[in-house]
Amino acid sequence: MSIPNAIPITPELVAAHGLKPDEYQRILDLIGREPTFTELGIFSAMWNEHCSYKSSKKWLRTLPTSGPQVIQGPGENAGVVDIGDGQTVIFKMESHNHPSFIEPYQGAATGVGGILRDVFTMGARPIAAMNALRFGEPDHPKTRHLVSGVVAGVGGYGNSFGVPTVGGEVQFDERYNGNILVNAFAAGLADADKIFYSKAEGVGLPVVYLGAKTGRDGVGGATMASAEFDETIEEKRPTVQVGDPFTEKCLLEACLELMASGAVIAIQDMGAAGLTCSAVEMGAKGDLGIRLDLDKVPVREERMTAYEMMLSESQERMLMVLRPEQEEEAEAIFRKWGLDFAIVGETTDDLRFRVFHQGEEVANLPIKELGDEAPEYDRPWVEPKPAAALTDADIPQADVADALVKLLGSPNLSSRRWVWEQYDTLIQGNSLQLPGADAGVVRVEGSEKKALAFSSDVNPFYCEADPYEGGKQAVAECWRNLTASGALPLASTDNLNFGNPERPEIMGQFVFAIKGIGEACRALDFPIVSGNVSLYNETLGQGILPTPTIGGVGLIKDWSRMARVRFAAEGEEILLVGASEEWGTHLGQSAYLRELHGKKIGPAPKVDLAHERKTGDFVRKLIADGIVTASHDISDGGLAVAVAEMAIASGIGATIDQPQNASPIAAFFGEDQGRYVLTAPKGTAAKLATDGVGVQVIGVTGGTDVKLGDAKAVSVAALKSSHDGWFPAFMDGASH
Amino acid sequence: MTKARVIVTLKNGVLDPQGKAIESALGGLGFAGVAGVRQGKVFDVVLEETDPAKAEEALRKMCEQLLANTVIEDFSISIG
Amino acid sequence: MTKARVIVTLKNGVLDPQGKAIESALGGLGFAGVAGVRQGKVFDVVLEETDPAKAEEALRKMCEQLLANTVIEDFSISIG
């Protein structure tokens, strides 16, 4: 079944590699001859959208990526951020959308494996993971199968590897029917003086292959991730990669042990397009050539060709440049962990990427140009037209209490407990806040007081209505979730999931979302230090909702002072911070309209970044000063849902005033931005110096009911049963 | 009643971490000369259907829809 | 080389949560008349040993020592 090496290069073959005729011409101009079959494979891997970012690079450059806290921004395996005391947090988010649609368990599992590797390649021990998932409408025949497979896959890998999953997102919408999104985030800890990079240094040094053996898994995977789905999808199946979390855990321990020994000069994990991308990157970054001898590569299948070895996406592998005098020591560490260790090449000074197999030179390419000369496009785009404003007639009225119960039990607002209970959220013994909180919080080992907070956010409905405001909002909501837990947001990572960039309206979404993200990150001092772009999320011409997921990390200086969502006690005053006198006004694209009335209409809420920052800084200070007893940001579903979540988490009820001169629907379900609900002992608000931040006392905690204004009281138990009920009932439908 | 046995195995080339781990464990226990292990699943199914051809047809459908993950697995059915 | 297949099944009376879940899932998918499902494991083992009797003897030991948990499982071996 193996593919012979001497295959004539035809236009069809070039097209099958996802290379456009002008891109192929670029290859011919660059090397001055026809590429060999293996070389064609190498180019297709390096120049596809996934690896080269050819459609997005121009726009990614506009994002803010630096700040005094940033040690390493985008361009390495993961971003590195200072958290004081010589410690750093290293993190990134990455998509595994297409593979997860084809084989949900393995697709999601290998997605988690890939992002963990990105983090520990840099010398960090992973301490937290998140997963942001988007599925088609619940009634779609594939949805349950995909949910159950993806969740089992995320858990299957992360639990076995041993990293706590502390947060994430799950959302359903018909626009993901044919293209689900699986975005995985991981963060690790490393000392600032023990970070490892991929830049090779020194000529004539051994290039070492580490980890698992190479098979034919995912040959052509990176090419697939850059292609739009069509009916031929069935034929693309055999490229499925299988994850082996046990080997990954051994690889983690072996790598950290090896790094501590001082033997590592440069290291790079093999992700998309495996050996090719990792070798080229290590060489190109260090201004060195690389020479590989494929006969030395540990393989697990017979008669593998050079082409297959260069493009294999077998998991749990790394490439390293080693200090030759420590070879024996290094090999012993890998043997102890039962892993492969093989010297497969060396660094050279000729700036060529030369690959040998069975005595033949199968590739000889200019190493820098493989990356640097990749095509870059300024794809045409059109400015998105924000949706028209709503009129009163667009907004159906409803009983506030009934609406709240229903909203809490709707597919997109119900509790995700069914999901996160399949994840190990406690392992490592440092989890301070588990999923269900505004942010997952993990204690920092080696420090008495420090903790890190994590959140992942985006509202794709806002982004569809207005990519610019939606992009701003994704950043602001993430920043707000970190703030609500008491953390100072440090930096973020993005996972930009969009449709086909060759369509100007999709490209327009992309351009404007990035504009919004950049602006918000600048205004909030929340630079982007790593990220990933996933384009072509489109099936038969229907694109997904624009979904720029933002993953954020914040620092809590003293975790005994962090805030939780749950009400702390009865008889405390409930403070609404950052809201207008009418409390809420904005219902465009709200959960109220969408989940209860099936209407995805109206403009996205506007994010006033100055207001956002001022309000957040104020809230964070109140938390740090120990003044507030509970804290929650207001997002989907508005004030009513936020208060209900605080009640459900604590089992304590609340009574909220009736807003003056305002529509109760907008007041309770409006999704105006930059707002928080806090609680504090009675009389606290009156004594606060608010510095112009709006603080209103809107009610009191206590009892067993939640009562919103003039609406009837609903028991916390009823709210909880609605909130907890939908997901298990939905998934149970799978087997009946 | 029909008793049937369904065997589900990984397709060629698909990584089998379990088989690999077992292979090396056997080596560790002193069993020399183990050249390969692949792990699969077996389902012993009892059907009320008595016609073997109909039973086999039903089992094939069960395999395609549930018992096997045909993206990465093959299956075989034996009746009786 | 000898190719062998080892089948490991749960002993009668031992709880089989996976088999039970599959049984009810099959019902849910509309397959009527499934009277029972038990799930087991299959190992396809390649041995360097060429003598079938010796191969079988080795496999038996592997089963007893590793492949089966004889507290709850039975095994059977077929060669070739």
Place this chain on the structure above:
Amino acid sequence: MKSAVIQLPGLNRDRDMIAALTKISGKAPVTVWQTDTDLPDVDLIVIPGGFSYGDYLRCGAIAARMPVMRAVAEKAAKGVKVIGVCNGFQILLEAGLLPGALMRNASLKFVCREVKLQIANANTVFTNAYQPNQIIRCPVAHHDGNYFADAATLERIEGNGQVVFRYADGTNPNGSINDIAGVMNENGNVLGLMPHPENLIEAAHGGSDGRGLFESVLGKAA
């Protein structure tokens, strides 16, 4: 009181366990690698949780056959106290040091949540810091914790008081027979349990109900 923690590839709650033992006894345990056959002279051996060898084949099966486990069995026979938590429990069962077997959870899903545990036998070296029938909080995190034993075995271990922990108040997360969460051997020096007391020992964990187990075997730190 000296303790040792066994390390095998794929175990991943070893760090949690080492931290717990260190915090509670004031002394770090020694660690023992899977190929070691010479165990140090200790009073307590702990096999922590995780996915030894990926839990491929059966949970704990491959680990149970590693050289270090022969040494653990010898120590156990001499009366040294042994605790296996989660995967450690599975390993002890596979090694034949405890009766019964652990099957896939009845839900077929991994489950991580807090449950209630009843101290079914407080008259053991592992539980004497608890009250008889005391109900404690404890987290679980596992895929294969569904305890099973045949009728004769069950009768025997119940009769002998070998059932040490039981899931209480309807919180059985995995379908275990008789709500069994932890069992010991007849001699009373080898204990296996699915829940993770090491993850509930301090304020940061939101409670310290798990300390009792460690305080029973180690004595309270000064």
